Amino acid sequence: MYTTDDDVTVAIDLPGIEKESIHLSLIDGTLTIIAGGNQLTSVEMPTVDGDSMQSRYKNGVLEIKFSRGKPIRID
Numbered sequence: 001m002y003t004t005d006d007d008v009t010v011a012i013d014l015p016g017i018e019k020e021s022i023h024l025s026l027i028d029g030t031l032t033i034i035a036g037g038n039q040l041t042s043v044e045m046p047t048v049d050g051d052s053m054q055s056r057y058k059n060g061v062l063e064i065k066f067s068r069g070k071p072i073r074i075d
Contacts, residue, residue: 001043008048008066012041015060022057024064026050031064 001010014022014035023034031043045066052067 003046003068006068008046008068010043010045010064012062013060014040014057014062017060019057022062024053024055026053033062033064035062 001008003009010031012033017035021036025032025034026045026048029045029047031045033040033042047068048066049069050066052069053064054066055062055064057063
């Protein structure tokens with residue numbers, strides 16, 4: 001996992017896994033990655049905007065990117 005001020009990205013190596021067999025879920029701040037019917041990992045995430053999730057699978061590497069969300073301004 002690596003973070004910037006705006007984004008959080010999780011990367012995992014999945015060599016030989018078909019893209020169609022990868023399933024992701026974000027529930028109560030935990031990202032779960034299932035590939036080929038087996039749960040590979042669960043990652044506790046910092047506060048992120050779940051609706052902003054973008055994923056990319058290329059050359060056996062899965063990258064999942066989240067926005068940290070917009071800061072709430074107090075007037």
